[in-house]
Amino acid sequence: MSTTADQIAPAHDEHHAPRGLLRWLTTTNHKEIGTLYLVFSLTMFFVGGTMALIIRAELFQPGLQIVEPYFFNQMTTMHALVMIFGAVMPAFVGLANWLIPMMIGAPDMALPRMNNWSFWIMPFAFTLLLSTLFMDGGGPAGGWTLYPPLSLQTGAAFPFVILAIHMMGVSSVMGAINVIATILNLRAPGMTLMRMPLFVWTWLITAYLLIAVMPVLAGAVTMLLTDKYFGTSFFNAAGGGDPVMFQHIFWFFGHPEVYIMILPAFGIVSQIIPTFARKPLFGYASMVYATASIAFLSFIVWGHHMFTVGMPLAGELFFMYATMLIAVPTGVKVFNWMATMWRGSMTFETPMLFAVAFVVLFTIGGFSGLMLAIAPADFQYQDTYFVVAHFHYVLVPGAVFSIMAATYYWLPKWTGHMYDEKLGRLHFWCSAIGVNVLFFPQHFLGLAGMPRRIPDYALQFAGFNMISSIGAFLFGLSQLIFLWVVIKCIRGGEPAPAKPWEGAHGLEWTLPSPAPLHTFQTPPQIDPSEAHG
Amino acid sequence: MNPPAPSPAVGIRRTLRSALFIVVAMFGFGFALVPLYDVLCQVTGLNGKTSGVVAQAEPMRVDEARTVTVEFVASVNLDAPWEFHPDVTKLQVHPGRFYTTHFYARNRSARAVLGQAIPSVSPGPAATHFHKIECFCFTQQGFAAGEGREMPVTFRIDPQLPADVHTVTLSYTFFRLPEQG
Ligand code: HEM
Ligand SMILES: [Cu+2]
Numbered sequence: 119m120s121t122t123a124d125q126i127a128p129a130h131d132e133h134h135a136p137r138g139l140l141r142w143l144t145t146t147n148h149k150e151i152g153t154l155y156l157v158f159s160l161t162m163f164f165v166g167g168t169m170a171l172i173i174r175a176e177l178f179q180p181g182l183q184i185v186e187p188y189f190f191n192q193m194t195t196m197h198a199l200v201m202i203f204g205a206v207m208p209a210f211v212g213l214a215n216w217l218i219p220m221m222i223g224a225p226d227m228a229l230p231r232m233n234n235w236s237f238w239i240m241p242f243a244f245t246l247l248l249s250t251l252f253m254d255g256g257g258p259a260g261g262w263t264l265y266p267p268l269s270l271q272t273g274a275a276f277p278f279v280i281l282a283i284h285m286m287g288v289s290s291v292m293g294a295i296n297v298i299a300t301i302l303n304l305r306a307p308g309m310t311l312m313r314m315p316l317f318v319w320t321w322l323i324t325a326y327l328l329i330a331v332m333p334v335l336a337g338a339v340t341m342l343l344t345d346k347y348f349g350t351s352f353f354n355a356a357g358g359g360d361p362v363m364f365q366h367i368f369w370f371f372g373h374p375e376v377y378i379m380i381l382p383a384f385g386i387v388s389q390i391i392p393t394f395a396r397k398p399l400f401g402y403a404s405m406v407y408a409t410a411s412i413a414f415l416s417f418i419v420w421g422h423h424m425f426t427v428g429m430p431l432a433g434e435l436f437f438m439y440a441t442m443l444i445a446v447p448t449g450v451k452v453f454n455w456m457a458t459m460w461r462g463s464m465t466f467e468t469p470m471l472f473a474v475a476f477v478v479l480f481t482i483g484g485f486s487g488l489m490l491a492i493a494p495a496d497f498q499y500q501d502t503y504f505v506v507a508h509f510h511y512v513l514v515p516g517a518v519f520s521i522m523a524a525t526y527y528w529l530p531k532w533t534g535h536m537y538d539e540k541l542g543r544l545h546f547w548c549s550a551i552g553v554n555v556l557f558f559p560q561h562f563l564g565l566a567g568m569p570r571r572i573p574d575y576a577l578q579f580a581g582f583n584m585i586s587s588i589g590a591f592l593f594g595l596s597q598l599i600f601l602w603v604v605i606k607c608i609r610g611g612e613p614a615p616a617k618p619w620e621g622a623h624g625l626e627w628t629l630p631s632p633a634p635l636h637t638f639q640t641p642p643q644i645d646p647s648e649a650h651g
Numbered sequence: 652m653n654p655p656a657p658s659p660a661v662g663i664r665r666t667l668r669s670a671l672f673i674v675v676a677m678f679g680f681g682f683a684l685v686p687l688y689d690v691l692c693q694v695t696g697l698n699g700k701t702s703g704v705v706a707q708a709e710p711m712r713v714d715e716a717r718t719v720t721v722e723f724v725a726s727v728n729l730d731a732p733w734e735f736h737p738d739v740t741k742l743q744v745h746p747g748r749f750y751t752t753h754f755y756a757r758n759r760s761a762r763a764v765l766g767q768a769i770p771s772v773s774p775g776p777a778a779t780h781f782h783k784i785e786c787f788c789f790t791q792q793g794f795a796a797g798e799g800r801e802m803p804v805t806f807r808i809d810p811q812l813p814a815d816v817h818t819v820t821l822s823y824t825f826f827r828l829p830e831q832g
Contacts, residue, residue, distance in 0.1 A: 228663045229663065299667055299670070303659040303662040303666060326673075329670055333674050338681060356728070
């Protein structure tokens, strides 16, 4: 693209920004970067979803029908890495980009150039990660947890996987720093911390979790790399190291990581439920404190992933009670959501449907988590499908449903059009039914002893696996409806008013729909009665 | 309402600095977990880690009244070409007295190899009461092609061993070390 005089004219470049691909490559606008993140995340959701369907297709019947066991293992590993780092986390960063400046009355993110970088690292990281599937010896197949010594047996792909993880880590750390800097420095006058919408609060706490634990993951995978190629023995018993130590370091990252994937979801649901219940959020302050205590506790419970590894009794007890303690602030949240709905004038538009389903289904995942937290019981559940059922309940109808709820809720603000409500509801019901048919039977499979991460299974597990696979295809295919609704809404539809939801509160609804590229260039006045939506 | 804050640029720079500090510190913390983990295991004897050092040979009171069973286990790491087993699988010992037993290892491959035995004691709390004054695990063991030999361990159990421990298992895993040694 040629450079014209007015393009390099100082101070006006945002009005004459480059067009086409270059515009997206160089943008520093929080809304455009938010869109990039969301589109990337949706793409990865379909990539990871395809892998999941390969897994479920193989497990439809006992025996090996479709893929080689080794490829199956690559699919389980890659599915997790793609969904965690490529779909869920970038979706939340995208939402943060779009919404946080609008919610706190800031003109943009605090560090716009870094924002551009943190997004554009992602496509490269994932191209690298996905390309390992075509390398000699295939992609990583030892599980997303990368336990040595198994993960060290990865072929030529290994250093590329580590590099990709480093890149994702750098990207999320930069994104997190940006969120912190924006929230701490760019709030409009009068937007005190305790007036911030809960989505902003939960993201602030999430961002601190990110900068605290992503570097630990980076350290752990670096140690794997040096163990494999530079003769160190961090995790190699022959050289005085210990493979179990990897698990400690990994889960020191890993457990806060699962809260990184759920705290912003808590924020989203806390925005949506008051809107459609037409009541202010019950217990705003307790929500903030509950979020903070969950974040704090998440650093001292990692051992619940390691109950069966061999721990002294005192350790088992400590991690068991600490884990159960997390259920208390989590319970406070669920209680507050229910109290918000109690006697509200509720309506059930698509965002609310997803939010209510979130509350119910996430709670089921919380309960199975509590069962897993009972150390003696976990000896039976560990590494079975029960664990798979648990974390999918908190992640799919938990985190993913919250992202969909957020998409429907703010799509009118982003595009200026109302989405198709009929199709939205169809998408919801297909997803809600599909997800339960998919994951509920996995509880029974796990309790009956079916191990996770296996391509074949004993005959007695056949029935529930078939049901689960049917649910998987129902859930997976219904996401095409979602894609269709989103595309349709971007391309047109009934024009959306500035505030399409009668009960909504918050600064973002004071802006026209679609939100103009530049908003709150001068800080808005904060009306305290409108505070925290 | 509130007086306008000082230019956000200053605050942003300060936030950026402290956030970067946390990132660097936590990266360091990840590595600090390594020595921390070893120290913790050593101090508490968790994980069955006996102290890697040669124990002092000072005399101890021998507790003739008490008998502890010491079991010996030898295992070979997956791809290591060894034959490896204890000469006896069990000894009845009195705490405080020294005993010597042997393990036999033979290199089954047609090449010279270097090995390292890694000990582990269970139950974990017994590890700190298990003292070795001589052990083939203290050094790397080189074997010529086809060579086999007896390797001694001299140890004693501390009379401080908790009273509820009646059996202590000493297990060795024999690892093959990378070629250059
Ligand atoms: C009440 C709250 C929760 C409790 C008590 C809890 C407890 C547990 C326990 C004990 C395990 C280990 C099971 C085993 O391996 O045997 C586990 C695994 C897991 N949990 Fe949770 N959990 C809770 C909430 C969550 C949330 C909110 C998420 C994510 C959004 C989550 C994601 C996971 C994941 C991904 C795993 C499996 C990791 C793996 O082995 O691959 N959990 N949970
Ligand atoms: Cu956990």
